Amino acid sequence: MKKNIWTIMIILALTLLAACGGNDNENTANEGSEEPAVLEVEFELPETANVGETIEPKATVTYGEEMVKDAEFVRFEYWEQGHEDDSTTVDATNNEDGTYTAEISIDQDGVYEMYAHTQAREMHTMPKKAVTVGEGSSDETAGENEEDGGHEHGHHADGFSMDFSQPKNVQTGQETDLTVQLQMDEEPLENANVQYEITSDDNSDFHEWVDADENEAGEYSAAYAFDEAGAYTMTIHVKNDDGLHEHEEHEVEVK
Incomplete structure (x- = not known):
């Protein structure tokens, strides 16, 4: 028993x-x-402003549920639409509560686009908005913008060049090769940190980062499969230990 x-x-x-x-x-x-936390920026910019009026862009930075009070930097870069190679960059003031602001005054009529470059938690994001100053842009400027080809090539540092192989016939569920060639002073730029930032033009909540590998000297590639059809914005970020920090934006249509 x-x-x-x-x-x-x-x-x-x-x-x-x-x-x-x-x-x-x-x-x-x-x-x-x-899922890992994602760096997010709520970018506030007035839609219109008067010529000479003080504009106050504001970036509210979060990492998951955390307010980021110690971002490495927040910078507002702005230019007249169609003239991104003539941009101005202003460092934001850290208000130590997760918000970053600046004061900007524009003295000419036009439509001005602006990035909120944000670096924190070893991530970089750069939401973009536009403000119409005074009477806005002329018909001539609007025509130039329509001929821009659907993607933007930013003004780069002297000697730096970026050549992205624009993918064609991108299909959902199929891996797409993303390849960019980088040069500095006409020589391959090696040992850079290259990331593809992918956002959806149709879904503001979609935001992914893809790390690229250097397969050959100055050539950086990654494979990515889009789950849904639609229009996407792909921003290529390039950094290295010498302080280089460049980006270039392209549009990708997925069928």
């Missing part, structure tokens, strides 16, 4: 241990399935 009792107790103990182990495994699996 005692032998049977001891046998039953041992079986119960083993059952409890197995149950605890299963819960631990389940918890570990759940922890492992948590």
Whole structure:
């Protein structure tokens, strides 16, 4: 009789241990399935302003649920539409509450586009908005913008060049090769940190980063599969240990 009792107790103990182990495994699996936090910037810019009026762009920076009060930098870069190679950059003031602001005055009529360059948590993001100053742009300027070809090539540092192989016939669910050639002073730029930032023009919540590998000297590639059809903006970010920080924006249509 005692032998049977001891046998039953041992079986119960083993059952409890197995149950605890299963819960631990389940918890570990759940922890492992948590998505990493993403750097987000809520960019506020008035839609219109008067010539000479002080414009106050504002960036509210978050990382997951955390307000980022110590961003490496926030910079507002702006230019008249169609003239991105003649841009002006202003460092934002850190208000130490997760918000970053600046004061900008524009003394000519026109439509001006602006990036909120934000670097924090080893990530970079650069939302863009536009403000119409005074009477806005002329019909001639608007025509130039329509002929721009659907993507923007920013003004780069002296000697730096970026040649992106624009993907064609991109299909959903199929891996697409993303390749860019980088040069500095007509020589391949090696050992750079290259990332593709992908956002959806149709879904403001979609925001992904893809790291590129240097397969050959100055050539950086990555493979990416788009899950849904639509228009996407792809921003190529380039950094290196010498302080280089460049970007270029392209449009990709997925069918």
